[in-house]
Amino acid sequence: MSIDPHITKPVPRPAWLARLARAFGPPNPKPKHFSDEELYAVRPTSAQRVIGNPRLLGLLSLIGLILMTALTLKVIKDVRQLRQSTIEDIEWSLNEAEVEFLSYQYAVRQAAFGSGSNYVTMRREFDILQNRIDDLRYGVIYEPLRAAPGFEDAINAVANHLGASAAAVRSPDNVLRAALPEMENHAVAMAPHVRSMAAAGQTNLDVLLDHDQLALSTTLTVMGVIGFILTTSLVLLAFYFNQLRRQSEARRISLIAAGERTHAVMASSLDAVIVCDADGVIEEFNAAATETFGFSHQEAVGQNVATLLVPPEHRDAHNRGMHRVSHGGGFHMVGKGRVRMEAMRADGSHFPIEMALQKSETHGHLMYIAFVRDISYRVRAERDLIEARDQARAGEKAKSRFLAVMSHEIRTPMNGILGNMSLLRETQLTEEQQGYLTHMESSSDILLGHVNDVLDIARCEDGKPLVQYRPTRLREIIDSAVESMRPPAEDNGNSLTLIHSGPDLGWVQTDPGRVQQMLLNLLSNAAKFTEHGSIVVDVRCKAGQDDVVIHIKDDGIGIAETALDRVFEDFFTQDDSFARKTEGTGLGLGIVRRISEALGGSISVESTLGEGTTFTLRLPMLQCDAPEAETPPAPQVEDAVDQNTTDMLKVLVVEDNQINRDVVRAMLIREGHLVEEAHNGQSGVEKASEEEFDLILMDISMPVLDGREATRAIRAGQGPSAKSPIVALTAHVMPENVTEFLGLGMQDVLPKPLLRPDLQRIIRDHAAAANNDTCPTLLRLNRMRQLVDMEVNKALRESVGEAYDMLLTQMREELQDLLEWLVEHEQPLPEVAERCHKFASSAAVFGAIPLQEMLVNIELAAKGKDTVEVSRRIEQLPDLMAKSLNRLNGGGTKHKIG
Structure with missing residues (x-):
């Protein structure tokens, strides 16, 4: 019948014509565009038309039944033939095993009474028999045999006898000759087991054959019955589907309604x-x-x-x-x-x-x-969020800059406080005054520690590195830290015990100062929060492992369980009456966590309130070679004076703070030296151009002309002090600051607040003339400025193996391209800084430290828009680059940068 979308009743047609059209008629042509009713109407498919024809279904069912019967008979025949073939193979294998055993037994006897040429035959027969026995023991096809009573025991006995002779068969002829009598005994002992194996297998095969045939026949019979049932069911289902086809008209109407609902959903x-x-x-x-x-x-x-x-x-x-x-x-x-x-x-x-x-x-x-x-509103919200994030980042950077500036500003007056207290300590004091001075020094040390803690956090939040690796004797660092904390621990009535477990790792690559800082912070906490108890430092090293685990355990007041998750947060302190008696900012453990993570390790804590606390510090410690032996330290200034190596130094102090100038002048005078002062950088340049000084102490942050510009001016001038040692006297002590100062031509850095031992070290190092190559500091700087740090280079070679030459070639080509680009013509300073920064890290990877420093100096000068300094450094770059690459290639000698 035809379908009209507006008429629900079918148009009557002759029944025979309708059935013929449904069964064999072609489908209606599909229009290019469909109305809703046509889109959702259900038309009978070709499969439905076939299922709906009873005669055709009956014919198909009969053909299917005939084909299934024929196929079943063929399967029965093929399976029987396959089964018989398998059993024949098993029988043949059993017979072959007996024959091969007899051949092997005969070969053993021939070898026992014959010449050495019979050994080859005997070995071959042994391998053939052993392979046959292994097939019978493990082969899938022989699995039915292994279920036979007595078969497995017999074949295992044969295998054991063969195994007893296997070692002799694989041995040289002289060993085999001596073992032949024993092998013959094993062969004789195998004979009854071989016969038992063959008999048990043959008996079981007959039983299995009858059993399998019966099972196979039964299975195929059942399969035929099931096939017949399925065929009958198919016929019944064909009639059932014919009835379902009649229901398709009703479904068409239902689908039209569903389409209308879909349109309603789209509209809403x-x-x-x-x-x-x-x-x-x-x-x-x-x-x-x-x-x-x-x-x-x-x-x-x-x-x-x-x-x-x-x-x-x-x-x-x-x-x-x-x-x-x-x-x-x-x-x-x-x-x-x-x-x-x-x-x-x-x-x-x-x-x-x-x-x-x-x-x-x-x-x-x-x-x-x-x-x-x-999503216009969402994009606006995201833009606002990004702006808020950028503002927050800007605030964080401003905070970091503020902390750095405040650290510098605090260090400057502290320099005056500590310096004056150091000078006051050397005057005649009453016992009461000495007590006051001791308290002032203690408080100043605590304040300086707080300033350093804040500076560390500022550096970490600013993304700057916290650690500097170098070869270190780990045990000495730990011992020193523990011994330095023994007095404050004993002041609270505590015992401090150090335990080393495992081997001494010797020299390791780490940052000794940071490791000591972590231990001091942890031990300080343990000493503060423990009274009349014990503190144990347990250092555990294991052979073959590079990790070091340090447990710091105390039996003090402990930490509440609710506070364990927050103990490593900044400014966190316990709300406890005993804790309130102790001093601290709550920054120590936060700094320990940051340093441990920067070193690639971790810090964890376990504690029970009222019972004690255990901190566990895990640090990776890669073993390394010991550094080259350093030149013995120069004699003390007093010794130098006694030996008439120098009477006194003429020192120029360039400092804008009057108190700091007074402190430094007093310290230098007490050391027996002459002092000239300059109140800003410009005044210092003028004095350095007028007379020669043995040493110049240069502040960095000054009005009129800062320390950097003053150093450049002194070095670039032709005055008598152009080559005098210049030491930075500053509160800017971050590694990047120190690198910058050394790159400007300074020889060392004195951190503020200035301590007298540091000043004495500088005087001792620079007691000789500025250009004297025997000066200890210059010798140390020269050692540090070897063209290639061979320890770093060796580590790279061991890491990359054969790829080292390829990487070196690539770096050489990149550096040559950089050099050509720099000297070709004047380049934009931001791009110069970017490229030099990129290739400085490449030079550092290969251990070319001076070349890295040169590129860093060019980068810093470019960032500071100092075109004169950039040009000067670029002029020095080709020679340094050529010498560095020559050293990396293994040629020449160890050039030094003077």
Whole structure:
């Protein structure tokens, strides 16, 4: 019957004609566009028409039954033949095993009474028999044999006898000759087991054959019965499906209703829903799409989505994608979830959207369904969030800068306080005054520790490195830290015990200062929060492992369980009456956590309130070679004076703070030296150009002319002090600051607050003339400035192996390109800084430390927009680069940078 979408009753036709049309008639032609009723109507498929013909189903069922019967008979025949063939193979293998055993027994006897040429035959027969026995023991085909009573015992006995002779068979001829009598005894002992094995296997094969045949016949019979039942069921199901076909008309009406519901859902959807055909022509445009894009349903339907909704600048890409899809290519956006892009409204304005694209095909009609959401508000929120994040980062950077500046500003007056207290200590004091001075020194040390802690946190938050690796004797560092904390621990009535477990690792690569800092912080905590108890430091090293585990255990007040998760936070202190009696900012453990992570380790804590606390510090410690032996230290200044090596130094102190100048002058005078003062950098340059000084102490942050510019001016001038040692006297003590100062031509750095032992070290190192190559400091600097640090280079070679030469060639080419680029013509300073920064790390990887420092200095000068310094450094670069590459290639001698 034909279907009219507006008529629910079928048009009557002759029954025989209807059945013939349903069974063999061609399907209705599909229109190019479908109405809703046609789209959702259910038409009988070809399979349904076949199932609905009872005669055809009966014929197919009969043919199926005949074919299944024939196939069943053939399967029975083939399986029987296969089974018989398998049993014959097993029988043949059993017979062959007996024959091979006799051959082996005969070969053993021939070898026993014959010449050495018979050994080859005997070995071959042994291998043949052993392989046969292994096949019978483990082969899948012989699995039925192993279930036979007595078979497994017999074949295992044979295998044991063969195993007893195997070693002799594989031995040289002289050993084999001596073992032949024993092998013959084993062969004789095997004979009854071989016969038992063959008999048990033969008996079991007959039983298995009858049993398998019966089982196979039964299985196939059951299969035939089941096949017949299935065929009958198929016939019954064919009639059942014929009835289902009659219900398809009712389903068509139901699906039309479902389509109407789908249209209602689209109309009420909050997301814009756009349906397009394969050419991009819009077929559906729901109410949300109208609200989003500003086009009415009538304006949108029939229009191409590219010209209506895609912004002009994106239309070419859209059209290329549609062309690719129309020629068989893939649509990259289909099924990829929500994709963010830009769309165009009716007024021509652009706005951001999220679109999910799906593809559907119904009755050969391809459709693309787009679910679109306007995300303008979200983009604005994200932009606001990014701005807030940037402001927060700027605030963090401002905080870090503030902390660094405040650290410097605090260190400057502390220099005056500590210096004056050091001078006061050497005057005549009453016992009461000495007590006051001791308290002042203790408080100053605590304040300086707090300043250093804040500086460490500022450096960490600013992303600057906390550690500097160098060869270190780990045990000496730990012993020193424990011994330095013994007095404060004993002041509270505590015992301090150090235990070393495992081997001494010797020299390791780590930062000794940071390791000591962590131990001192942890031990200080243990000493503060423990009274009349015990503190145990347990250092555990294991052979073959590079990790070191340090347990610091005390039986003090402990930590509450609720506070364990916060104990490593900054400024966290326990709310306990005993804790309130102790001093501290709550920064110590936070710094320990940061340092341990910077070293690649970890810190954890276990504690019970009132019973004690255990901190566990895990640190990776890679063993390394001992550093080259250093030159013995120069004699003390007093010794030098006694030996008439020098009477006194003429020192220029360039410092803008009057108190600091007074302190340094007093310390130098007490050491027996002459002192000249300059109140700013410009004054220092003028004095250095007028007379020669043995040593210049240069502050960094000064008015008129700071220490950096003053050092450049002194070095660039022709005055009598142009080559005098210049030492930075500053609170800027971060590694990057020290590197910068040395790059400017300074010889050392004196940190503020200035302590007298540090000043004495500087005087001792520079007691000789500025250009005297025997000066201990210059010798030490020269050792540090070898063209290539061979320890670093050796570690790289061991890490990369054969790839070292390739990497070196690549770095050489890159450095040559950099050099050509730098000297070709004047380059933009930001790009110069960027490129030099990039290749400085490459030089450091190979151990070319002076070359790295040169590139870093060029980078710093470029960042500071100092074109004169950049040009000067670039002029020095070719010679240094050539010598460094020559050293890396293994040529020449150890050049030094003077």
